[in-house]
Amino acid sequence: VSGAFFIVALIFAMAVMALVIWTVRPSKGSGRRARKSLELLESAPRHLCNMTSIRQALDRNDVEYAREKGGAQLAKRLRGDRRKVAFLYLAAIRSDFEGLLNLARVAALLSPEISSLQEYDRLRLTVIFRARFQLVRLRLLLGNAAMPQFGALGQMVTSLAVQMETAMAELGERAARAAELAVQSDR
Amino acid sequence: LLLWALSALLTLALFCYILFGTKRSLFPLFAAYLGTNLLQTVLQLVVYQYYGTVAKFPYGLIWGSQAVVVTARALAAAEFCRRVLGMYRGVWAVAWRILFLSGLLILTVAVYFGRDGMRLAVMTLDIGSEGFVATLAAGTFLFVRNYDVPMEWSEKLFGMGLTVYSGLKIVNDAIVTRYVHTYGHAWNEIGMVVFIGAVALWMAAVHGTVGARALKPATKPDDSEYRTLIPVINERLWQLDEQLSRFWNVEQPKP
Numbered sequence: 001v002s003g004a005f006f007i008v009a010l011i012f013a014m015a016v017m018a019l020v021i022w023t024v025r026p027s028k029g030s031g032r033r034a035r036k037s038l039e040l041l042e043s044a045p046r047h048l049c050n051m052t053s054i055r056q057a058l059d060r061n062d063v064e065y066a067r068e069k070g071g072a073q074l075a076k077r078l079r080g081d082r083r084k085v086a087f088l089y090l091a092a093i094r095s096d097f098e099g100l101l102n103l104a105r106v107a108a109l110l111s112p113e114i115s116s117l118q119e120y121d122r123l124r125l126t127v128i129f130r131a132r133f134q135l136v137r138l139r140l141l142l143g144n145a146a147m148p149q150f151g152a153l154g155q156m157v158t159s160l161a162v163q164m165e166t167a168m169a170e171l172g173e174r175a176a177r178a179a180e181l182a183v184q185s186d187r
Numbered sequence: 188l189l190l191w192a193l194s195a196l197l198t199l200a201l202f203c204y205i206l207f208g209t210k211r212s213l214f215p216l217f218a219a220y221l222g223t224n225l226l227q228t229v230l231q232l233v234v235y236q237y238y239g240t241v242a243k244f245p246y247g248l249i250w251g252s253q254a255v256v257v258t259a260r261a262l263a264a265a266e267f268c269r270r271v272l273g274m275y276r277g278v279w280a281v282a283w284r285i286l287f288l289s290g291l292l293i294l295t296v297a298v299y300f301g302r303d304g305m306r307l308a309v310m311t312l313d314i315g316s317e318g319f320v321a322t323l324a325a326g327t328f329l330f331v332r333n334y335d336v337p338m339e340w341s342e343k344l345f346g347m348g349l350t351v352y353s354g355l356k357i358v359n360d361a362i363v364t365r366y367v368h369t370y371g372h373a374w375n376e377i378g379m380v381v382f383i384g385a386v387a388l389w390m391a392a393v394h395g396t397v398g399a400r401a402l403k404p405a406t407k408p409d410d411s412e413y414r415t416l417i418p419v420i421n422e423r424l425w426q427l428d429e430q431l432s433r434f435w436n437v438e439q440p441k442p
Contacts, residue, residue, distance in 0.1 A: 005300050006365045009314055012293070013357035016325040020350045023328035024343050104421070105334050108278060119281045121421050 086140055094133055101126065190379040195228050197386045201393065210396055216266040217389075220259035227252045250309045257316040261290075264323040264349050271327055271342055278334055286326040290319040314360045321353035341395035348388035355381045 063082070067075035104122060202221040205214050230252055234245040268286060272279045297315030324346050331338050359381065363374040 002300075003365075005297075005311075006361050008300075009297070009318075009357055009361040012318060013321070013354040013361070016321045017351055017354040019325050020328050020347055023325075023332040024347060108275070108334060119277050123281065123285075125421070125425060 083140060087137075090133070090137060090140070097129055190376060190383070194379050194383050194386065195225070197383060197390070198224055198228070201386060201390050204390070205393060210393060213270075213396060214263075214266070214393065216259070217263040220256070220263040223256050223259040227256050250313075253309075253313060254316070257313065257320065260349070260353075261316070261320050261323065264320045267342070267346055267349060268323055268327045271338060271346070272330055272336065275334070275336065278330065278336070282327070282330045286323050286330075289326060290322040293318040293322050310360050310364050314357050314364075317353040317356045317360070321350050321357065324349040324353065339396070341392045344388050344395065345392035348385045348392060351388070352381060352385035 063075050063078050066078045101122070108119065198221055202218060202225060205211060205218045205221070211218065227249075231249060234248055238245045265283075268283065269279070272282050294315040297318050298312055328346060328350070330336070356378065359374060359377050363370050
């Protein structure tokens with residue numbers, strides 16, 4: 001057989017064995033992840049509080065203004081800070097995404113009947129999101145600091161929190177009703 | 188010969204332990220695999236005794252029986268997947284399709300790119316089949332990790348036995364296809380040592396299995412919560428992705 005086939009076969013075999021050893025080790029983060037997912041609901045309003053200052057910091061006019069008034073050095077520093085903010089915001093989007101994924105996983109596991117269509121949908125979305133996230137990150141790393149509609153992003157994060165809170169509250173009410181019914185039927 | 192006898196004895200012991208023990212109903216396909224393996228051993232004994240090891244007929248027959256054995260192991264791997272994920276119906280519906288297609292892809296790729304004459308074609312077919320089994324078993328672990336599915340240690344050992352055996356068999360086969368003259372003698376011995384290790388893992392796994400899993404996880408009484416929550420979560424995930432997409436496509440803001 002060809003050398004390439006030989007190498008690919010070896011790499012594949014090593015990869016599956018390493019993968020199993022990696023997955024078999026106890027998961028340290030599951031409890032922490034679950035807590036983080038719930039914190040998502042509480043942390044989103046904080047994003048909103050910071051939104052005005054983030055938008056202000058990202059305004060391109062500000063950089064131009066800084067260049068005119070404070071010189072190139074200041075503008076450069078401002079651009080650097082602006083990139084840092086962009087990275088932080090990207091990290092926040094990712095964190096929200098991962099938090100929601102964790103909630104979805106928990107919901108999927110707790111339900112005896114789950115929809116394979118919904119699971120497919122989420123799996124596809126996860127792959128797309130992660131690929132796109134890395135592309136955006138790479139673009140920022142390469143120095144393209146074109147700033148997106150951060151305001152819309154912030155609103156979205158907030159509405160996400162509100163909707164999740166509503167859904168969780170609904171779940172709580174249902175659970176309480178179910179417990180009540182169970183008690184009544186026991187009597 | 189000692190290794191060969193040891194591996195046959197261990198296989199027989201495990202086969203009897205499952206067949207005559209209380210766990211027969213838990214591992215039907217795995218027991219079938221062990222039975223097939225033992226039959227292959229008997230076939231090897233008879234054929235090599237009668238025809239010797241040089242003739243063409245035994246070569247084809249033994250490798251033909253190997254296809255049956257690997258197929259039986261693939262079924263045992265599928266049984267393992269179902270045992271671990273089967274109770275979560277939606278996860279299982281996604282998992283078995285993805286795992287089966289991935290395994291099939293690996294098998295096809297291996298057979299297509301590894302074809303190199305009739306003698307080695309059998310070996311590359313074996314590599315592809317082992318790749319199929321390894322993908323099923325390792326993929327199950329990935330789904331377990333992704334969904335945080337609770338898994339007993341005995342199940343982990345069982346899955347590890349399947350994956351590590353297939354993985355090491357791929358390595359062993361790949362080396363022999365490349366260095367057939369220098370590695371040919373060691374190939375058989377190493378293969379048997381690996382098999383003995385895998386049987387030891389499976390023995391520990393079968394011994395440690397306490398009983399059948401509950402058919403359904405003891406959680407919520409119905410799936411209405413899931414049906415309420417999941418579409419909302421998925422919708423919001425799509426919106427997050429949409430935002431990221433805008434981030435990517437955004438034009439430079441006009442001053």
